[in-house]
Amino acid sequence: MPSQLAPRADKRAHLVDTALRLFATGGYHAVGIDRVLAEAGVAKKTLYAHFPSKNALIAEVLRERDRRFRASLAAFVDRQSAPLDRLAAVFAWHRQWFEEPGFAGCMFLNVAAEFHGEVAELQLLAREHKRAVETYLVGLLEPLTGAGEAPVLAADFNLLLDGAIGVALVSGDAEAAGRAWNMARRLLPAFAAPA
Amino acid sequence: MPSQLAPRADKRAHLVDTALRLFATGGYHAVGIDRVLAEAGVAKKTLYAHFPSKNALIAEVLRERDRRFRASLAAFVDRQSAPLDRLAAVFAWHRQWFEEPGFAGCMFLNVAAEFHGEVAELQLLAREHKRAVETYLVGLLEPLTGAGEAPVLAADFNLLLDGAIGVALVSGDAEAAGRAWNMARRLLPAFAAPA
DNA sequence: AGTATAGTAGACAGATCTGTCTACTATCAG
DNA sequence: CTGATAGTAGACAGATCTGTCTACTATACT
Numbered sequence: 001m002p003s004q005l006a007p008r009a010d011k012r013a014h015l016v017d018t019a020l021r022l023f024a025t026g027g028y029h030a031v032g033i034d035r036v037l038a039e040a041g042v043a044k045k046t047l048y049a050h051f052p053s054k055n056a057l058i059a060e061v062l063r064e065r066d067r068r069f070r071a072s073l074a075a076f077v078d079r080q081s082a083p084l085d086r087l088a089a090v091f092a093w094h095r096q097w098f099e100e101p102g103f104a105g106c107m108f109l110n111v112a113a114e115f116h117g118e119v120a121e122l123q124l125l126a127r128e129h130k131r132a133v134e135t136y137l138v139g140l141l142e143p144l145t146g147a148g149e150a151p152v153l154a155a156d157f158n159l160l161l162d163g164a165i166g167v168a169l170v171s172g173d174a175e176a177a178g179r180a181w182n183m184a185r186r187l188l189p190a191f192a193a194p195a
Numbered sequence: 196m197p198s199q200l201a202p203r204a205d206k207r208a209h210l211v212d213t214a215l216r217l218f219a220t221g222g223y224h225a226v227g228i229d230r231v232l233a234e235a236g237v238a239k240k241t242l243y244a245h246f247p248s249k250n251a252l253i254a255e256v257l258r259e260r261d262r263r264f265r266a267s268l269a270a271f272v273d274r275q276s277a278p279l280d281r282l283a284a285v286f287a288w289h290r291q292w293f294e295e296p297g298f299a300g301c302m303f304l305n306v307a308a309e310f311h312g313e314v315a316e317l318q319l320l321a322r323e324h325k326r327a328v329e330t331y332l333v334g335l336l337e338p339l340t341g342a343g344e345a346p347v348l349a350a351d352f353n354l355l356l357d358g359a360i361g362v363a364l365v366s367g368d369a370e371a372a373g374r375a376w377n378m379a380r381r382l383l384p385a386f387a388a389p390a
Numbered sequence: 391a392g393t394a395t396a397g398t399a400g401a402c403a404g405a406t407c408t409g410t411c412t413a414c415t416a417t418c419a420g
Numbered sequence: 421c422t423g424a425t426a427g428t429a430g431a432c433a434g435a436t437c438t439g440t441c442t443a444c445t446a447t448a449c450t
Contacts, residue, residue, distance in 0.1 A: 011397080026311065027224070027310070029222070029309070030310075032436070033437075033438065033439085034438090042397090042398085043397065044399090045396095045398080045400095045441085046398080047439095048438095048440080053438080054437095054439090104308070105308050109308065109364065109365060110308040110309075112300065113222070113305040113308045113364065114222050114305075114308065115222070115225075116220060116221065116299045126365045127365055127366055130366060156377075158362070159355070159361075159362050159371060159378070160355070163355055163357040163358025163359075164354060164358075165361065166301075167325075167353070167357055169304065170318075170357075176354060180354060183351055183354070183355075183378070186382055187381060187382070206427080227407060227408080228407075228409085229406085229408090237428085238428045238429065239409080239428095239429090240411085240428080241426080243408095244427090248409080
């Protein structure tokens with residue numbers, strides 16, 4: 001049996017970690033496999049022992065990004081207990097994200113932009129990520145609006161977050177998150193009450 | 196004198212037109228020069244007689260896209276006369292755009308995503324386009340809100356449009372434009388009056 | 391000690407990319 | 421008819437891309 005099967009998991013994780021960082025800031029087409037390998041200090045054969053293709057690596061990067069995104073966001077939100085504060089934290093988290101030095105937009109919006117519908121798996125991962133965020137918003141909104149209106153408002157707020165990402169990407173204006181939150185607050189039916 | 200100077204303008208326009216179409220749906224990195232040339236039926240030498248590099252072609256494509264975008268939007272808006280109808284037309288125009296078969300997102304958001312800050316000229320063109328749209332929104336909002344609030348609301352509405360573009364791109368949901376307009380309407384101070 | 395294996399290093403194939411250059415053709419003014 | 425020129429066709433250089441393969445090394449288990 002040759003050596004291409006059952007490779008070690010830590011190398012794989014390091015590879016995904018490096019690829020995540022490079023693809024996030026450099027783009028998927030513009031960053032080549034060789035650059036990822038050089039930066040990770042991993043041999044090409046190891047990469048292809050773990051993944052059948054570059055697109056498969058990108059797919060795993062997106063899955064990892066989704067995990068980290070949601071874990072980081074949830075941890076940040078959980079520092080608050082009041083429902084309105086927890087909702088505000090979502091936008092504050094985005095603002096911090098926009099202010100990070102290497103911020104280059106949302107990896108899922110970007111993958112949709114670069115690959116369009118060409119690579120179905122990547123398009124699907126992007127869609128699932130956005131749906132997961134929206135579902136998370138539903139949970140945050142229910143205490144504020146009740147279960148009836150929450151899904152509709154979650155879709156609206158999701159759109160606000162995507163808009164803030166776009167504005168921050170093009171104009172470099174991290175304050176877009178603040179403006180999105182201001183809009184969100186005004187759209188809350190409960191706005192009159194806790195402000 | 197060799198033949199690389201003073202080339203004909205119609206070839207150039209055809210080249211830009213073809214490149215616009217291909218870059219819009221296929222992405223900037225993924226679509227190569229050769230494909231543009233083959234599709235346009237133009238020789239490589241002609242391309243490089245008109246443009247010094249692929250990035251220069253992309254820049255001209257973006258300028259052309261900005262012109263067409265604004266002309267098409269303004270023509271659509273001008274079919275309405277009531278201020279609120281004119282504002283609504285902006286969102287309706289986006290909805291029609293999202294429903295076009297080859298819709299693959301905003302070329303300016305996409306160029307920012309693919310090139311990040313790497314190519315300063317392209318980043319700048321993206322920023323100027325978004326600023327131009329926002330300025331246009333100011334003019335539409337002034338009759339509704341007065342000159343004081345219009346710029347702030349224009350920035351908000353611009354964010355809503357970018358959000359709709361992102362949602363439409365990832366989820367393929369053209370109705371994002373409708374949701375953005377619903378939010379916009381609720382955010383208008385004059386909402387209580389004309390609804 | 392000995393063997394299997396995951397890893398490294400990197401050559402290589404084959405495709406594709408941008409950009410340059412040579413050679414030929416079509417058009418049009420005088 | 422002649423000559424200038426904008427165009428076409430496409431070879432070519434040089435770089436870079438993905439993906440495969442050979443050869444060697446380090447590690448770990450028995």
